[in-house]
Amino acid sequence: MRRRALLGAGGWLAAAVLTTLACIWAVSLIGTDMAGQAVRIMPLDEVERVLATSSAAPPAAPPAATGPQAVTGAFSYAEGAVTAACEEGRALLLSWTPAPGYGVEEVERGPAATASVVFESDDRTAVISLTCPAGKPVAALRSAAEPDED
Template sequence: MNRRVLLGAGGWLAAAALTTLAGIWAVSLIGADLSGQAVRSMTPDEVGRVLATASAAPAAAPPSATGPHAVTGGFSYAEGSVTVACEAGRALLLSWTPAPGYGVEEVERGPAATASVVFESDDRTAVISLTCSSGRPAATVRSVAEHDED
């Protein structure tokens, strides 16, 4: 073999190795934010634990949605959490958060005599109805198990 060919192949291999190392280093930087701290994704188990221990904080209503005399209340169930405001005998659903494994199927936000939200999982549907009883928030839950008909 010719010496030139060996030097050319060696140079090409060195350049390829250097480029590969630079690429690996650059990709490793993607996992660090501007402060230099590494960022990693949460595992599904970690997400489940965080969601199971998180409390649904009531969302603040827009100033035009409730008046100064509105009374708010929060309710939590196995299917999810809701926050409602009562003013002038009408219910306004401020926030709703389904529990892990549930989704939101339907929302009747109000303001109305009755506001509602439907939380649904693969095997259960829960309808949470919110009213204002004597000016204070009240909730009722109707939960139905879903059965597959084959």
């Protein structure tokens, strides 16, 4: 009986040690990503600085459109970039990327006679509208300053 009690206590002790080691190892992973590299939280001013220096160019290759007869086009403006497709005379937004300092306010993706995206910053609003008058995407930009809220 004494031997059974010692084995039980030893097993419990081994399980407790293994659990403790596993917890210590798991806690040591906090602060590293899955590849084992340290993760650093960036302050807001550093994030804004990085975003201000990055480019807002459209994707290098526009994504494939939905159908075999679709025609695509990429358009880039100071406020942001869009990639669109035309199929059967209807516009479809494939992708949209706001420029640094802008965010996406509203998207009418289509397919429709007119697809559009609204990019907005603290002081400007830009609407990019896309149509397909001759089977090819055509973009129009309407940009305006935000009214002061005084």
